Amino acid sequence: MALAGDQNWWRGGVLYQIYPRSFFDSNGDGIGDLPGVTQKLEYVASLGVDGIWLSPFFTSPMKDFGYDVADYRDVDPMFGTLADFDHLVERAHDLGLRVTIDQVLSHSSDQHDWFKESRSSRDNPKADWYVWADPKPDGTPPNNWLSIFGGSAWKFDTTRQQYYMHNFLVSQPDLNFHNPDVQTQLLEDVEFWLRRGVDGFRLDTANFYVHDAELRDNPPWVPGTHRPEGAPKENPYTRQMHVYDKTRPENIAFLQKLRAVMDKYSGSTTVGEIGSDNSLATMAEYTSGGDKLHMAYTINLLESPLETGLVRDMLKNVFDVLGDGWPCWAVSNHDFMRVASRWGKDKGGDNDARLRMIPALYTSLRGTPCIYQGEELGLEEAVVPYELLQDPYGIEMWPEFKGRDGCRTPMPWLNANAPHGGFTFGDQPWLPVPPEHSALAVADQTDDPNSLLNFYRDLLAWRKSHPEIINGDIEMLENLGGDVIAYARMSGVVRTICVFNTTPDPVTVTLPGQSEPNCPFATGTVAGDRLTLPGWGFYFGTI
Incomplete structure (x- = not known):
């Protein structure tokens, strides 16, 4: 059952993002899991947050660490079982925490049964469940669309003698939202989790669902204009204006259908990830009117430097264009450099004061703040050597862009004397725990009344006593x-x-x-x- 109480809890509530494979390993295999999350929920509740956002734990070949879903209704064995998930939700609700989970609807894994059937022929029942297109007469891809992870957004399949579209990895084929059966199936899968007591969803790449049915070429980026968002500047993806491969007007209709499902479950919510060529305008469009997303966040604060004028102007633009929409604020997450390394570190001065000013700023904005695990400890971006990289994005774009492993290293729970910061009792974690992270462990900071961790607790407690900060x-x-x-x-x-x-x-x-x-x-x-x-x-x- 969903948690009772304020049904608009999400308006100004505080979310805490948990990346399960890096949170706590309960069984010693080096990978965090759902029982490990459950064991640490009391710590999360002690921060004073209102809910958690769980990154993907679904059945997956893990080519993109769970963002390539092979079964939308089951838990990958490396994370546990459905019973483990149910226990997690029950424990979270006992502690007064709402549970939101990732939903990756724009694409699946190529190991999903739907795609296996779809690629088997051109006339099977799921032949049109993914985005397929014939080659051009010279055998080249249907258009100039690019994958965020490098190269063409099209992969040739020898069985169908057609290309399929993939905005991300080759192993992440895009679902065809022009097929109403696809939309119906995904909405049923969303409702599966709502019936299990989930309080909401973080919607991965929420503006990527629908593509241009005519497959028109994207125009080139014009130097001197606003650079396309969603990828580092080193990536050729930023050399196009993404007019036709995402943020299509038909996307709105699907979001309205999704909202109708959510409205059947009192107190449920959605937060969409927006990465478009004009993310602020898209966020306003997608959260307005009370019939689409409840809230959304853009990557602006996640990738920007701390330049006062730039951040100030961006915030002003948000509130000028947002209208009745509602923003979610994140300055770190599993895809971007940690804010402790990005916002002002190069300017020097009192580092402890800097790490306190940052959460004071973004948790007092109008909207819903989202804290990324370890941010409350002051963790900086970890340096992961090339030979230990796990992220296919970083491996592809090395060395100019080192990928996302540096923000995904495991949480340090115990001090530097404990192997791997107390994240696992096994031999090796899936990513290394830097010694400088172990020195900032939860146990040590909990015992220090002047620590950054206890500052977060004080800040969120103060915030709860000021309604004008929460939703004014x-x-x-x-x-x-x-x-x-x-x-x-x-x-x-x-x-x-x-x-x-x-x-x-x-x-x-x-x-x-x-x-x-x-x-x-x-x-x-x-x-x-x-x-x-x-x-x-x-x-x-x-x-």
Whole structure:
């Protein structure tokens, strides 16, 4: 059964992303699993979050670590069983945690029974369940679409004598959403998990579902214009404007069907991953009107540097275009460099202050924050040598882009004296645990009242006592002077001003009125309408 209580919990609630294979290994095989997640749920609840997001645990050949699904209704044996999943949901609900899980609907594994049948002939019952197309007369692919993971988005199949489309790995064929039977089947698979008590879904590549039925070529990117999003600049994928291979208008109709299913289950929610050529506009379109996604996030904060003007302008653009839509905020996840290495590390100054300012900023924005496992410990991007890489993306794009393994290394639970940071009692974890991560282990930080981990706990507890921060309105503040990001959060007559120094140098700014601090661990000091912040400082106050 789903968890009772506030059915709009997701509006301003805090999610905690768990990458199961790197969270906790309960059986010593070097890979995290669902029983391991269950064992650590009490820790997650102690942070003060409202729910978890579980990355994929479905049956899969693991070519893309579970984002290549071979059975949408079962658990891969390396992670456990359906009974283990049910126990996880029950334990999470006992602790007051909602459970959202990944749904990878745009594509499946080539080992899925659907694809095996589809590729067997041109006239079988599932022949049109995937995106198939004839070669051009010269034998080349049907159009110029590219795979994010390198090369053409088309792979020739010798049995059908046709190409099939794959936006990602060759082993991840795209499902054909122009076939209504495909949509019906996927919606039934979604409902399978809702009936098991799941509270929501994180929708992988939510704007990739529908392709252009005419298979028209994408136009080239025009230098000097906004670079296409969704891949590092070294990837040829960014040399096209992705007009026809994704973010098609027909995508909206499927999201509306999905929302109708979700609305049958009170308190359920969806958060979509958006990676388009204009992600902010797409996020606004996909979350508006109350009939599509509940919320969505873009990759903007996940890949941007901490340049004050850039981040400030991006936030302003979000709130200018979003209307009644609802954003989800993530600054780290399993696909992008950890924020501790990316946001401001090169600027120097007090590193501990920097790592506190970052969550203070993104958890006080209007929207739903999502914390990625280990972020609360201050984990930086791990350096994984080429010979130990697991990520096919990194192996393909080495050395300019080293892939995603550096943000996926296992959680350190015990201190540096414990093998592999206490993640596993086996011989080797699937990715190495860097010594510098073990030095930041949960056990040590729990015992230190001044640790970053306990700061996260204090921050989220403070946040819960301020309704204007959870779901109030927001007004971006400009022209305060200094290199700061500032906004006001408002609910009724309550107005809290939030100011963040995004540099290592002290700064003094002029507030739009006199203010009284309302957060005991904020680092700014006020005198009338003058606010002084230390390097990487932040301030919350009533105004």
